[in-house]
Amino acid sequence: MILNFFDQFTSPCLLGIPLVLISLLFPTLLLPSPTNRWITNRLSALQLWFIHLVTKQLMLPLNKGGHKWALILVSLMTLLLTINLLGLLPYTFTPTTQLSMNMALAFPLWLATLLTGLRNQPTTSLGHLLPEGTPTPLIPALILIETISLLIRPLALGVRLTANLTAGHLLIQLISTATTTLLPILPTVSALTALILLLLTILEIAVAMIQAYVFVLLLSLYLQENI
Template identity: 50%
Template sequence: MMTSLFSQFDSPWFLNLPLAALALLIPWKIFISNHVSWSGTRNASLLNWMFQTLASQVWQPMSTWRGSQWVVLFASLMLMLMTLNLIGLFPYTFTPTTQLSMNLGLAIPLWLGTVIYGFRNHPTIALAHLCPEGAPAPLIPMLVLVETLSIFMRPLALGLRLTANLTAGHLLMHLISSAALSLSAISNLLGGVILILLILLTLLEMAVALIQGYVFAILVTLYLDENL
């Protein structure tokens, strides 16, 4: 029994083992593995079409061919986040992407990899981003400080955006479902109206789950494009 609204976001445990790891692994069983016996089937074709679509979305922000080696990584990241977000909308499931620790665990290494890649391969261009061209000389130290802080805030913004949007949606669904259950005992009409609102909100949250996975991956792609 939940003690508060936010207790639904606590990671469940079973036999002293966190089930968050299980929640990360099970969704991948939905997708078909690359096996010869599955080649040419409708499900395999659907999966290939979906992955090619995600890969094309990741490729679009890239301004140079050097980003091609990162396309598979970011397309897989987008597919993973979309799957986890959607699976978490089902009853009796756990959404790992509502945990700030996990989202930061994804955002920080990816952001740090793009920064290190830029400074290792193009140090001059990477340093040039810290100061806009034509800036007045007295403002250069302040601009460098502001740009440095904005760069270091990027992984925090990525993790907080994903966590806040999913957490707010789950809380709103919980509140409306509780209201529908309470009002149904008073009036069937009010309960029905709230139930319709809950269904519409669920559809909206499904769209939000897909959009947030897309936004997370695309923003990391844009950060990489700055350092290519």
């Protein structure tokens, strides 16, 4: 029974062919594509408003040099948001519950921000490893600690997204299983657990949106340190 709870995190396959690529590309097909019409429909207008809002929030803490990353960050935000929200639907697979995928997103982007800083302003980027005014005996220890904290950033990005979504999916499956099991035995308790399930689903929708925003926001903050 315990193993069945984790079957939802298994990568889907059809005739031995992994379907992860389809699950990654399918959300983009649901987004309306821009047209040449002067007056767009409500869905396109809502999408443009959302993209404008996200771009404004992400570019606010960045200097002009970081605005070149607007397309990458907004596209990543849209991808994570759609995947996380669609993953809450029944009989769906959420690719962002896989640590391998989240690390594949976090590590190259973090490395790109780090290399950007080392190329444009190496002295300032390396200066982040040693806080100003540090006593001389503490310099080796602080450099080691700051280096470890710098290298652990992509791992923290990937694990944070994976852990939050995985925990939410497990809680939803546990409570939904309890609701269906208690229905013929204790209908009153089953109704109470169904109410808890509804509240938890609303919470998970908020978590899916917040975690996508936090992932991209932290990347933008890492970028701000290196431009």
